[in-house]
Amino acid sequence: MAKSENQIVNFYSEENPATRRVISTLAVQIHEYKKKYDKTSILLTGCSASNGTTMIAINLAVYLAQAGMTTLLVDADMRTAVKHDNRIVDRGLSDVLSGQYGEIRHTNIENMYFMPSGRPLKDPALLMCKDSSAEFFKRTAEKFDFVIIDCPAVTIVPEALTMFSSVDGVLLICSLEKTTKKQLQAAKNVIEPYAKKYYGLVVNSVDAQQYRSLFPNSDYYEKKKKREVIKDKFRNKVGNQNDKPNGAQNSKSNDSLYGKLNDIVNNVLSDKKDR
Numbered sequence: 276m277a278k279s280e281n282q283i284v285n286f287y288s289e290e291n292p293a294t295r296r297v298i299s300t301l302a303v304q305i306h307e308y309k310k311k312y313d314k315t316s317i318l319l320t321g322c323s324a325s326n327g328t329t330m331i332a333i334n335l336a337v338y339l340a341q342a343g344m345t346t347l348l349v350d351a352d353m354r355t356a357v358k359h360d361n362r363i364v365d366r367g368l369s370d371v372l373s374g375q376y377g378e379i380r381h382t383n384i385e386n387m388y389f390m391p392s393g394r395p396l397k398d399p400a401l402l403m404c405k406d407s408s409a410e411f412f413k414r415t416a417e418k419f420d421f422v423i424i425d426c427p428a429v430t431i432v433p434e435a436l437t438m439f440s441s442v443d444g445v446l447l448i449c450s451l452e453k454t455t456k457k458q459l460q461a462a463k464n465v466i467e468p469y470a471k472k473y474y475g476l477v478v479n480s481v482d483a484q485q486y487r488s489l490f491p492n493s494d495y496y497e498k499k500k501k502r503e504v505i506k507d508k509f510r511n512k513v514g515n516q517n518d519k520p521n522g523a524q525n526s527k528s529n530d531s532l533y534g535k536l537n538d539i540v541n542n543v544l545s546d547k548k549d550r
Contacts, residue, residue: 284391285383286348288337289330297477298331302338304474305421305444314414314443317474318351320435321428322449322462326527327479331448340387344420347379351426351434353399367393372407403437412441430461439466444474449462453481482530 308314321328336348353369370393373379429435
């Protein structure tokens with residue numbers, strides 16, 4: 276297992292403010308666990324397919340790396356060959372666990388590294404049951420501040436279950452639109468014996484209106500920034516009017532305009548409905 280600088284893998288973080296807030300909250304909680312209990316490896320797995328587990332794993336790894344912590348993102352879906360930057364990566368996790376050569380790739384994010392899934396296997400769960408799996412997580416925990424493992428859904432394939440005993444923490448991902456109650460219960464049953472390692476549940480696919488109803492003050496700072504932008508534009512507009520030779524307003528009218536500024540700002544921000 277070695278770091279390779281020849282093939283740099285590019286990753287990009289989510290720009291949506293709500294998503295970034297969730298990621299930052301997860302990152303802080305994970306960092307606190309590390310400080311208190313020296314927990315390094317965190318496995319992310321879905322309650323069903325297409326829950327957005329990979330998106331959460333990537334953004335979490337990027338956030339931790341940008342915070343200055345060396346972070347390894349591991350693609351643990353060893354059933355398919357995945358393309359990165361338009362090429363099939365054929366050396367990775369499955370190769371390392373098989374006792375062969377595997378590479379850890381550099382990325383475009385400082386402090387962030389990536390291990391691809393490696394060559395596809397028909398039944399990777401059998402490989403994960405070997406001692407090499409525990410040894411892999413032990414070695415990576417010694418080299419990196421954090422190891423984020425992106426694993427297939429625990430209710431679909433058994434790979435995640437085989438890793439529970441080897442990692443420090445488990446984070447479940449579900450989708451409000453796609454995950455059923457039956458799948459949630461199934462995931463709960465699987466993770467129950469590992470309750471001490473359970474970090475929590477991330478709910479994806481929550482629309483903006485639902486999110487605001489659950490967390491009414493979550494966009495406080497975004498609103499504050501908007502408010503300042505509107506104030507600046509308003510002041511500039513008034514200033515331009517005062518510069519006109521024949522359209523200058525007296526100080527009394529200016530005071531009146533500025534007095535209405537907060538009302539205008541509040542009216543602009545009061546409409547919370549999506550358009």
